[in-house]
Amino acid sequence: MVTRCRLEIEGVVQGVGFRPFVYQLASRFTLTGSVLNDSRGVEIEIEGEPWAVDAFIKALQTELPPLASISQFRREEVALKHDTVFIILASRNQIETRAQISPDTWVCPDCREELFNPEDRRFRYPFINCTNCGPRYSIVTGVPYDRPLTTMADFTMCPRCQSEYDDPASRRFHAQPNACPDCGPQLTFYDSDGRDLPGDPLKNCRDALRSGDIVAIKGIGGYHLAVDASNDAAVQRLRQRKLRDEKPFAVMSRRLAQVMTYAEVDKTEAKLLASVERPIVLLRQKNEFILSSQLAPHNRYVGVMLPYAPLHELLLEEDFVALVMTSGNRSDEPIAFEDNEARQRLAGIADYFLGHDRRIHIRTDDSIARVMAKRPLLLRRSRGYVPRGILLPAEGPSILALGGELKNTFCLTRGDRAYLSQHVGDLKNPETHDSFGRLIDHLKCLLDVQPQYVVHDLHPDYFTTRFSEGLSGVELLAVQHHHAHFASCLTENGYEGEAVGIIFDGIGYGDDGHIWGGEFFVGNANGYHRVGHLQEMAMPGGDAATREPWRMALSLLIQTYGDDLPELPLVQRRTPQELKLLRQMIEQGINSPLTSSCGRLFDAVAALADLREQVSYEGQAALELEMALCSKTLEEPYPFEWLSPTEQGKGWQLDVTPMVRAITNDLNEGGSAGIISARFHRMLAEACHVFCRMMRQEYSLHTVALSGGVFQNRTLTELLVDGLRGDGFTVLTHSLVPPNDGGLALGQAAVAARQKKDPLK
Numbered sequence: 001m002v003t004r005c006r007l008e009i010e011g012v013v014q015g016v017g018f019r020p021f022v023y024q025l026a027s028r029f030t031l032t033g034s035v036l037n038d039s040r041g042v043e044i045e046i047e048g049e050p051w052a053v054d055a056f057i058k059a060l061q062t063e064l065p066p067l068a069s070i071s072q073f074r075r076e077e078v079a080l081k082h083d084t085v086f087i088i089l090a091s092r093n094q095i096e097t098r099a100q101i102s103p104d105t106w107v108c109p110d111c112r113e114e115l116f117n118p119e120d121r122r123f124r125y126p127f128i129n130c131t132n133c134g135p136r137y138s139i140v141t142g143v144p145y146d147r148p149l150t151t152m153a154d155f156t157m158c159p160r161c162q163s164e165y166d167d168p169a170s171r172r173f174h175a176q177p178n179a180c181p182d183c184g185p186q187l188t189f190y191d192s193d194g195r196d197l198p199g200d201p202l203k204n205c206r207d208a209l210r211s212g213d214i215v216a217i218k219g220i221g222g223y224h225l226a227v228d229a230s231n232d233a234a235v236q237r238l239r240q241r242k243l244r245d246e247k248p249f250a251v252m253s254r255r256l257a258q259v260m261t262y263a264e265v266d267k268t269e270a271k272l273l274a275s276v277e278r279p280i281v282l283l284r285q286k287n288e289f290i291l292s293s294q295l296a297p298h299n300r301y302v303g304v305m306l307p308y309a310p311l312h313e314l315l316l317e318e319d320f321v322a323l324v325m326t327s328g329n330r331s332d333e334p335i336a337f338e339d340n341e342a343r344q345r346l347a348g349i350a351d352y353f354l355g356h357d358r359r360i361h362i363r364t365d366d367s368i369a370r371v372m373a374k375r376p377l378l379l380r381r382s383r384g385y386v387p388r389g390i391l392l393p394a395e396g397p398s399i400l401a402l403g404g405e406l407k408n409t410f411c412l413t414r415g416d417r418a419y420l421s422q423h424v425g426d427l428k429n430p431e432t433h434d435s436f437g438r439l440i441d442h443l444k445c446l447l448d449v450q451p452q453y454v455v456h457d458l459h460p461d462y463f464t465t466r467f468s469e470g471l472s473g474v475e476l477l478a479v480q481h482h483h484a485h486f487a488s489c490l491t492e493n494g495y496e497g498e499a500v501g502i503i504f505d506g507i508g509y510g511d512d513g514h515i516w517g518g519e520f521f522v523g524n525a526n527g528y529h530r531v532g533h534l535q536e537m538a539m540p541g542g543d544a545a546t547r548e549p550w551r552m553a554l555s556l557l558i559q560t561y562g563d564d565l566p567e568l569p570l571v572q573r574r575t576p577q578e579l580k581l582l583r584q585m586i587e588q589g590i591n592s593p594l595t596s597s598c599g600r601l602f603d604a605v606a607a608l609a610d611l612r613e614q615v616s617y618e619g620q621a622a623l624e625l626e627m628a629l630c631s632k633t634l635e636e637p638y639p640f641e642w643l644s645p646t647e648q649g650k651g652w653q654l655d656v657t658p659m660v661r662a663i664t665n666d667l668n669e670g671g672s673a674g675i676i677s678a679r680f681h682r683m684l685a686e687a688c689h690v691f692c693r694m695m696r697q698e699y700s701l702h703t704v705a706l707s708g709g710v711f712q713n714r715t716l717t718e719l720l721v722d723g724l725r726g727d728g729f730t731v732l733t734h735s736l737v738p739p740n741d742g743g744l745a746l747g748q749a750a751v752a753a754r755q756k757k758d759p760l761k
């Protein structure tokens with residue numbers, strides 16, 4: 001008996017080796033029929049004995065190619081056609097096929113096997129890839145995704161590669177970056193004067209690294225700067241040359257077993273490390289930390305990734321427990337990705353260069369993730385994730401959302417998907433300005449859309465706001481910063497109802513022209529009410545208060561004690577003139593804007609706890625305050641008070657002066673920074689919880705969304721999430737996009753999409 005079935009499959013099934021996979025399965029079970037790509041996914045017809053058809057379908061669902069995933073599966077019995085073979089048909093509806101660019105991904109197990117197999121013709125070839133793995137987004141120059149529109153257009157396939165490319169049964173069928181040592185890209189090794197060095201480039205590179213030199217290594221989305229992570233002097237030298245005072249360096253190890261020699265890795269973290277996206281994962285350092293202590297000063301975590309390019313596999317083959325692989329740039333400049341530019345910009349930093357002749361078309365930094373509340377959280381969404389779409393609640397006009405000022409990403413929508421860009425970087429930096437427009441144009445081209453609406457932050461002085469004013473033929477919309485954070489969290493969770501939003505971050509421009517950053521909202525993407533916020537504090541010196549947390553600490557002390565400041569070391573270190581000046585600034589409002597920022601509150605407490613008076617990067621004081629917390633302390637939360645709204649339209653205010661008095665007491669009694677940190681974190685979590693209960697009473701809301709850069713803090717997030725869930729709340733947190741400004745553009749787009757679909761009255 002023979003039967004025939006039609007299968008309609010939707011999901012990530014194009015450009016990921018799905019058709020050759022189906023072809024091979026059909027031959028395994030000696031089935032006849034066909035497979036083809038259509039605009040929605042893949043359509044398969046199979047004919048054969050019923051047991052074989054069932055076995056085929058089972059295998060289809062359980063043995064998927066690594067980059068593929070199925071979201072819809074329909075099966076239908078159809079009339080027999082008595083085919084004699086199984087064939088791959090040409091795609092139906094060619095005009096409809098819209099770009100399906102995959103992110104850059106890892107080295108698949110099959111390619112890794114071949115890479116280290118002396119019998120294989122690609123033995124030790126650093127550019128091995130197949131339809132299941134390899135570079136994509138970073139080499140694409142246009143659409144449709146086809147070899148001539150990638151940087152592999154520079155190379156002509158040799159007959160053997162071409163025959164794999166043409167063979168439906170091959171793992172390299174239509175693998176656009178397909179190459180081998182005879183026809184593909186090659187490595188070069190040269191010194192900082194650009195002189196090629198004789199010999200095997202890979203061996204030269206490893207020798208240099210082993211002797212403590214700094215090597216700039218061309219990767220997938222840009223250059224890395226590499227040194228041996230166990231060599232203190234080398235790491236120190238890299239730090240000095242990069243002008244990177246204290247920012248942690250990421251490392252790469254070959255296998256999980258090596259990572260476990262210097263970091264604690266739980267199951268979720270191990271899975272994230274080994275995922276096809278291969279992000280940098282923040283892991284807790286082992287107590288006995290065997291790598292250089294210079295990697296992440298004052299930090300209990302270390303950023304780790306596993307190899308994601310064949311070149312990395314070869315580099316790490318036996319010599320190193322870990323290599324520092326930090327982005328190839330100086331301080332906060334964008335990562336270098338073009339060869340000439342890299343040679344110039346990195347010449348003062350790197351001793352040597354390991355380059356190659358496959359061009360990187362578009363720069364893409366490494367992604368950074370951390371496990372929080374038992375699930376992965378992206379802190380920087382870039383290589384490996386971009387340009388994967390995020391589902392919006394409904395179809396709508398195309399929107400370009402420009403994002404924020406720091407950690408910028410932008411977002412383009414098409415249909416019911418939002419495409420968040422890779423990490424663009426710090427738009428305070430003029431170097432980044434140049435690439436901003438180019439990156440936008442490139443994504444527009446890949447998605448084949450012309451946005452009708454452009455969204456920018458409410459802040460009049462952001463680069464993105466000025467950029468939007470220079471655009472023509474589009475309608476501009478401004479979205480409040482924390483509303484965008486709120487909407488970002490709701491959108492990635494697919495939640496459209498009303499919720500309480502707790503939005504804690506550094507700084508954002510408020511509706512009232514003040515600096516916001518510790519906000520409690522009720523609403524959703526449609527709109528919001530600011531139902532509460534942290535009580536405002538003065539930021540004496542404006543921007544200087546952000547770089548110098550001692551200013552925030554004194555501001556809080558003056559707010560709490562007035563003229564009668566307690567005898568704390570922080571106070572004693574100031575000269576009478578300094579104190580007088582600061583007091584005048586605050587009292588007369590000279591260069592002392594008011595802020596409800598939670599980030600600044602963290603800074604103030606870190607300075608009060610005597611951890612840090614100045615910072616060298618954004619969020620450093622807050623991070624070190626979290627690090628200082630001894631995990632085992634079960635201290636009482638500090639006292640706090642919610643002040644009820646004083647006038648119509650004003651919200652509740654969280655008064656922290658009771659906490660400041662209690663901190664002073666703790667300090668006078670010799671309390672450690674660890675205790676202050678624990679009590680502070682518990683106070684914030686408790687205050688939020690109390691507020692959510694009030695909102696539940698008042699508005700019958702049971703759903704709470706957490707967003708903003710402060711929620712990169714694991715302790716606060718977990719305390720709050722556990723507390724709220726235990727009390728019957730549904731808590732929405734970020735996972736797909738960062739809670740920091742790297743996720744802002746998604747929320748901006750979501751707010752605009754709502755307003756343009758169903759305008760608010």
Ligand code: ZN
Binds near residue numbers: 107131132
């Ligand atoms: Zn592969």
Ligand code: ZN
Binds near residue numbers: 157180
């Ligand atoms: Zn070849």
Ligand code: FE
Binds near residue numbers: 481485505708740741
């Ligand atoms: Fe923000």
